[in-house]
Amino acid sequence: MASTLPLVRIQISVFLISASLISYQLLLVKMFSIQYWYHFAYLIISIALLGFGSSGTCIFLFKRQLKNRFPFVLFICPLLFVVSIWMNLYLNRLIAFNPLMIIWHTQEIIHLLALSLSIFVPFFLGALCIGTTFVAASDHIHTIYFANLTGSGVGSLIVFLFFFHVSPYEIMFIISLITLCAAMVGSTNRMRRGIICVSGIVLIILYVLLFRFLPLPMSNFKDLSQAENLTDAQKEMEVFGPFGLVTVLSSPAYHYLPDLSLKCPYPLPRQKGLFLDGNTVGAINEFTGAIHDIRIMDYRTNALAYKLLDHPEVLIIGGGSGTEILNARYHEAKSISVVEMNDDIVHLMQETYDTFSGNVYTFANTRVFIEDGRGFLQRTRERFDLIHISLLESMGTASAGVYSLNENYLFTTEALTLCLDRLTPGGLLSISTWIKNPPRDTIKLLAMAVESVKRHGDNIPDQSIVMIRSWQTATLLVKNSAFNRNDIWAIREFCKNRLFDISYLPGVDEKETNTFNILEEDFFYHAAISLLSQEREKFYRTYPFYVKPATDDRPFYSHFFKMNMLQEYLSSANRAIIPFLDWGYILVLITACILVVLGMTFILAPLVFALPSRKGLISVLVYFGSLGMAYMFLEISILQQFIRYLYDPVFSASIVIGSFLVYSGIGSLIAGKVSPLKSKYIFWSVLIIGIAGLMFLSVDLWLQQAISGFPMWLRMVSCSLLIAPLAVPMGIPFPSGLSTFTAERDVLIPWAWSINGFFSVIGSSAAVLIAIGCGFKCIIVIALVLYILSAFTFIRLRRNVP
Template sequence: MTAAPVTARALLPLFLISLAAVAVETGLTRFFAVASWSEYGYWVISIAMTGFAVSGVVMVMGRDTLLRNASWLLPVLPLALMATGAAGWVGVTQNPFNPLELQNGVAWQGQAWNILLYYVALFPFFFLTGLAVSLNFVLYARAIGRVYGWDLVGAGVGAIAAIGLLYLLHPFDLVPALLPVMALAAILTPAARPVLLRGAAFAVLLASEALILSAASPRVSEYKPVSIARNVPESRVLAEVLSPRGVYQLLDNFTERLDTDISNNLGMLGLEPPGRSYGLYRDGIRIAALPSVPITAPYASGTLAAGAYALLDQPRVLLIGASGGFRIAEALALDARSITVQEPEPMLRHILIHGIGPVPPLPRDPRVMLSDTHPLRATGDAFDLIDYAGDILDAEDQSRHLYAAEAIAGSLSRLAAGGLLSLPVNIRELPVYAIRVLSTVRAALVLSGRADPAAHVVVLRSAWNLRILVSPVPWTPERVAALHRFAEERSFDISFAPHIDEVAPDRTVWNELPPITLESDSIGTGREGTPDAIAQEAPGVLAGTPLMDAFDRSPVTEDRPWLAPLVRLSALPLALERVEILPQAEIGTLVNVAVLAQAALLALLVALLPALRRGGIGAPAGMVLRALPYFAALGLGFLFIEIALIEQAAFLLEDRASGFALVLTAMLVFSGLGSMMAGRYAAAPRGALLAAGAVILAWTALALFGLRDLVGATLDWPWLARALLVVALTAPAGVALGLPFPLGLDRFARDAPRLLPWAWALNGAFSVVSTPLANLLAKTSGLSALLVGALLCYVTAMSVFPRNESR
C-alpha cells in the first residue's frame, strides 16, 4: 500500500478513538468503585494495556496483511469498537464477582473465574483500540511523532471529558454515553463509499445502544453497606449528589445510628444513648452519620473519645473531622471552651456550611469556628487538645496523610503546655493496625526531639477501637491515675501507660483482644491470662524493638502514607494459607500480586516474540537487542512518574478522582505536544533524546527531593491555584516524556521498519507491568522508589539508543 497523506483529517479519527477509549477506561474504573470496591478498578488499566500489547503482537505477525487491508480496516475498526464496547459493558455489568469470597477456601475458585470473565468481556474493545492505534503508526510511519501526538492528546481530552461528564451522569450511564464518539470516528474516516459508512455507523450505534438498554444490568454489590441499608423496610434516599469523587447518597431508615464508641455502662452512668441519624454514603460505603434532629450529645461523657477531655479543664479544641457535626456537639457537651473545626472530606465540609436535603447547615455558635486551613497546616493558634474524629479514615482516603509521622510531629508542635493529641484507631479487623500507628507515634516523638517516647504515650481502648493519647510532656502518675478512674467507670481498658503498674497494679481487663498472627492458629494471652494484643506489643514498639513476623510494623511516613498493606511480601504464602482472617485492604494486595504475575508473563512473551516467531521479525539482531530494553524502559518509566504524580496531586487537591484526571490529562496532552515536536529532530534524534532525557532526569531529581515540601507548602492555596500548580509541575516533564517514544520509533524504523509494531507491543506490555508494580513499590518502599525507578529506566533508555544517525 502506498504511503497515505498525513493530514489532520486523516488523524482526527485516531484522536476520537483515543478519546473514547480513555474515557471508557475512566468510566469503567468508576463503575468498579460504585458497583464493587475501588481497589479493583486498576484491573481496567491492566486489561486495557494488555489489549494494546496483544494488538502490537498481532501487528508484528500480520503486518503486511493488515497494511494491504488498511483502506477498509480503518473505517470498520470504529464500528467494531462500538459493538465490542457495548458487549463488553453488558458482560461487565452481568458479572457476579464478589471479592469477599476470595477469602473463602471453597468459593475463591468461582471468583477467580469471574475475574477472568472481566478480561474476556473487556479485552476485545481494548485490543481493537490498540490495533487501530498501531495500524496508524505503521501506515503513517514517516510522521510517527504527529501520529503519537494526536493519540496522546486525544487520550488526555478523553480523561478530562470523562471527569466532566461524571458531574452530570451516574457512572453506570457513562460508557453508553460514549458510544456516539466512536460512531463519529467512523463517519470521519476517509472511505471509498462515505454514504454507506455513515449508514453503517448509525445502524451499529443503534444496535449497540439497544443491546445495552435490553441486556446491561449495572448494580451495586449486595454486600456493600448501601445495599444492606437500602433493603431495610421504608428506607429512603433523601438526596443524591453526582461528582467525580463519588456518588453521594443520603439515606433514612430506622437502622441508621451514630456509630461512636460508647461505654457498655451508659445506663449505670445515667446517660442517654445517641438517637437516630441519617447515613451519608459515598460509592456505597457509609462515610458519616448526619443529624436527623437538632444535634445534642447527652452520651458524650460515656464515649472513648471523652478520655482526653476528662484530663483537661475547658480545653481549646482542634477537631480534625466533625463526623457530620456530632463531634462538635460532643466537644461542647464535654465543656470545650472553643472549637476550631478542620473537615478534610470536601462533601462533609460543604454540608457543614450549606446542608444537604433535610440536614441543615451547622448552627452558628460563637464558640465554634469552621476553618478553611488544611489539617496539615498550622492555624497559628495553640490548642489544649487536637482530637481526630473516629471515622476520619473511612470518610476520606487522603486523611491517611494525617497519620504520617511527620504530620503527628507537626500536631505535637501545635499543642499548648499540658495539651494532648488524641488519635483513634479501629481494631475490629486486626489489632496490628494499632501497633503500626503506635510505631508511627514513636517515630513522630523521636522527630520532635523526645528522648523517651514511651513516657509520652497512653493507649485507651474498648473492644473495637482505641485512642492513642500523646502528650508533649511526660505523663505524670496523677494524670494516669485520673485516666484509669475514667476507664474503670466505663469498662474501658488502658493497654499501655507509664506508671500504670504503680497507680493500678490490680486493674481488670474488661475487653479481650487476642493477638492475631499468620504464623500459627493459636491465640496468645496477655496480663493474667486475659488476651490483650496491644498490651503485649506496645512496650517493645515504643522502645524501638517491635516484633518481627509476617506483619509490617514500620512507621507510616509522608513518603509511604498507607496503613495497609500490613502483610510483608515475603509472607504472602502464609497470607494465602490464612486468607480468611485478613481484611479487605490486604486482599487487594494479594490480587495485585496476581495481576503483576500475569503482566510479567505477558511482557516475557512479547519480549521473546523475535525468538519465538519463525524468521524473527525482519530486523537485525543488534537492533532487536537495543529495542528491547529501550521500549521496555519507556513503558515502565513513564507510568512510574505518572503514578507518583497522581499520588501527590490527589493529596494536594484532596481528591483522588480530580488528581488522577488532571495528571492524566496534563501528562497525555503535554506528551502529545512533545511527540509532535519529534519530527523536527529527525536529523539528530540522539541529541534530542539526550536533551529530553536530561530534562526528565533533572525534573525527577527535583521531584525526589522537593515535591513533597512544595505540596505541603501550598495546601492552603485556592483549589484552582492548586490545580494550576499540578499542571505547571506536569508540563515540563510531560513534554520531555513525549519525545523518547517517537524518537525511538523513528530511529529504529530507519534500519528495521518491521520493529514498529513490536516496539508498540513492548511498550504496552511493560506498561501492563508498571501499574501493579508501581502500586506495590509505593506501598512497600515508598513513592520515592517510583521516582528512583523512573530515573533508572530513562538512564537505561538513553544508554541503549543507537549512536549511528546516518540514513
C-alpha cells in the same frame, strides 16, 4: 492506504479515540471503586495497557490486511468499542466475582480472569485503531503520537470535570458519542456515515429508555449492601461526585456508634446511614437541639479528650455525618472547626439534612472548611486545644484489609508531627480506629505516634501517649506535653466508670490493663512497652505484621502484609481466616501475575515466533521495554507525590495525568521537527529527564512548603508547570525509536508497540508493590536508570536496525 485520508482527519480521529479511551479508563476506576474497592485502579490501568500491547500483536500478524483496509479500521473499531463498553455493563453483573474469597476459593481467580478479559476488549479495539495508524502513516509517527497523547491528556482533564456534574452512565454516553464522532471523521463514504448516524440514534434511544435507569452494581459484602437488608431500609439520597457515590439510607433498625460503651444507659437517637462508595462514613443523628438528647456522647472513647480539657478550641478532621461535631457541642467546646474534603457530604448536611441533624454543620460556633485534612494542617497557622481525626473506614473493609494499598497522607509520621505542631501547649491529638484481630493498624498508629513525638522534639513519648479501648475501637491520645497526675487520675476514673480498658498510660501496670473487654493476650500493652523501649526494631522484625510507621514516601498506613506470612496463611489451620486478613496486597500481586502471563501469551510469544528476522530484537526489546516501564514509574510516582502539593487526590490525578500526556505529546512534536534524529538528541532528552527528576527529589519538601499557601487554582497551575521539564523530553524517545525503522523493517513497529505496552503493564503493577517496600522516591530513581539504559540502547538500535 492512509493516503485516501487526509493527515488532519487521521489526527482528529486518533485524538478523539485517545480521549475516549482515557476517559473510559478513568471512569472504570471510579465505577470499580464503587462496585468493589479502590485498589482495582491498578487492575484497570494494567488491563488498559495490556489492550494496547496486544493490539500490536494483532497488527503484526495482520499488518497487510489492516494497512490495506485502514479507512475501514478507523470506521469499525470505534463502533465496536461503543458496543463493547455497554456490553461490559451486563458482563460485570453476570460475572460473580467475589474478591474477598480470591485465595480461599480458586474459582474466583477464574472469575477475575473473565472480568479482566471483558474489560480488555474495549481497550484492545481502541488501541488497534491507534496502532494501525502508526503503521499506515509511518511517515508521520511524531504527529500521530502527538495527537494520541494530547487526546489522552485532554480526555483525562475533561472526564474529571464531568465527575462534578454528570453521573457515570451519562459519562459513558458522552464517551460513546465522542467515539462515534471519531468514526465519522475516519469514514470515507456515505454508507458508513449513515451507519454511524443510525448507531448514534439507536444509542440515544437505548440510553433514554434503558441505560440511564440501570443501578450501579455493588459487591454484596459492602456495608451499603448489608444495610439494605435491614427492616424497611430505603435509599433516601444518592449523589455521584468526584470523590465517589454518596448514599443516605434510612431504616428503623440502623444504628451506628462503634466506640460506645456497653455500660451506656441512654438510648441511641434515630439515625440514618451515610455511605461513600458503599462503605460506611457514619450515622446522621437526629438532634432537636436539646443537649440531654445526646448524653450518649459522654459514654464514648472519643469523649476522653474532653475530660482533660476545659472548653477547648477543637479541630475535627473528617466531619462526615457530624457525630464528632455533636460530641464537641455536648462537651461545650469553645469553637469547632470542621474539615471535610467531600463537598457532596457537606452540602447534604448543610441543606437536605440540616434540620434533621440539628444544624450540626451550621451552628453558630462551627466553621466548615471543604478541603483535605493534611492540606488544611499545612496551610493554617492556627493552634487548637484538641485535634480529632475520625475513624478511618468501616469495620468490614478494615477487617478485610481492602485498603492495604490505599495511599493516605493524613496517616503518616510527618502528618502526625504536623498535628502536634498545630496544638497549643498542653493540647491533645485524638485518633480513633478499629480493633482488628489480630491487632495491626492500632499498633502501627501507636508506632507512628511514638516517632512523631520524637520528631516534634519537646516531649518524651512514654509520658505523652495514652491509649484506651472499647470492645471494638481504640482511641489514642497524644499530648503536646507530659500527662500529669490529674490527667492520669481522670483517665483511670473515665475508663472505670465506662468499662473501657487502658492499653497504655504513663506508669500503668500490666494488671490494670485488659480488665473489662478481655483478650487472650493484651497485645496492645505489650506492643506499647516494646515500642517505647530500645526493643523497637526487634519488635518490628518479629511481629507477624508490618507495623513500621507509614511515611510520606511510603504512605500505606493500612498495609500490614509480610511475604513470609503467605505460607502460614495458606496452611490448612489458618486458611479459614484468609478473607479477614490483608488480601488487598495479595489480590494486586495475583492480578499482576495473571497480567504478566496474559501479556506473555498475547504480546511476546506470537511475535517472537513469527518475526522473519531476529536481527536487532534484543535492542528493540530493551529500548521500548525500558521506556514503557520508566514512563509508568515516573507518572505514578509523581502523581502520588503531587497529592501532597494539591491535597486533593482527584485534582492530583487530573493534573498529573493530563499534564504528562499533553507535555509528552509536545515533546513528540518537537522531535518530529528534528531530522535526522541523532543519538545525541536522545542523550540530551534523557539528560534533561534525569536532571529534572533529581531536582524534584532534592527540593520536594521545599516545594511542598512553598506552594501550600497558594489558592487551589495557582497550586494546579504550578504543579502542571513543574511537570513540563520532566514530561516534554519524556515524549521524545518513543516516537524517535519508531522512526528508526525503515520501510524494510517497519514490521518491527507493531512489535515495538507491543513491547512498550507489555512493560507498561508490568510497570503499572510493579510501581505500587515496589513503593511499599522502597518508597516512591526509589521508583523515580529506578525510572531514571531505565531512561539512561534506553539512551545507550538507542545507539545499538540505530546500528542494528538500518
